[in-house]
Amino acid sequence: MSFLPSLDIAASGMSAQAERLRVVTENVANADTPGYRRKLVTFLEHVDRGSGAQLVELGPITLDDAELREVFEPQHPMADPETGVVQMSNVDLIVEIADAREAQRSYEANVNVFDQARRMYSGTLDLLRR
């Protein structure tokens, strides 16, 4: 945090996007779990006390309360005794894949900004060496 606030801010962005990807991975892995509700990620601003820089952090992870997909399968152990319907998850794989791609793009953008800030600072120090 001391030398270059940009590095700290970019690193917090990278961490936030990596966590977002982790949540997306959980959703994809549990797409067939009965009763699983999709997790949603929120981002919050986080002001660092020392330098006043605005970092990013993940807020509370909420559950998507859309309807669960219902499947007619009377032999399933968790099927409803009267209707024979099982409630699966409300995960849509296409939405999750798109989310994962967005998280990757944001992560790459943060990496580029990190690298650029570092190169600019090194370039400034080069002036001293001449």
Add this chain to the structure above:
Amino acid sequence: MVEFSGPASQFYQAALRAQRAGTGGPGDPEASGADGGAPAGPSFADTVADVAQSGVDALMRGEQASQDMMAGRADAQTVVEALAQAELALETAVAVRDKVVQAYQEILRMPI
């Protein structure tokens, strides 16, 4: 003014203040009267000490982050960021040291 990097601009501002205090000193009634010509704000030596301290802090944080990585406690982004800060701190210290030593040697070479 856009704050690009704290220590580098601190150096610049302290040098600017020292220069202004130097050129305004002898003929300046307030400086000679009130506080004996001492410049307002931190002196250049204080700035060097501050920057050295923050450099040492950055290096120690980098070491701590590497240890956390070995123990599996930290994630990759934190470690990379701490190590990049430590590397920049070291680069800054080396560049400033080289410049100071160079200036010192220039002064030694002056004929009496």
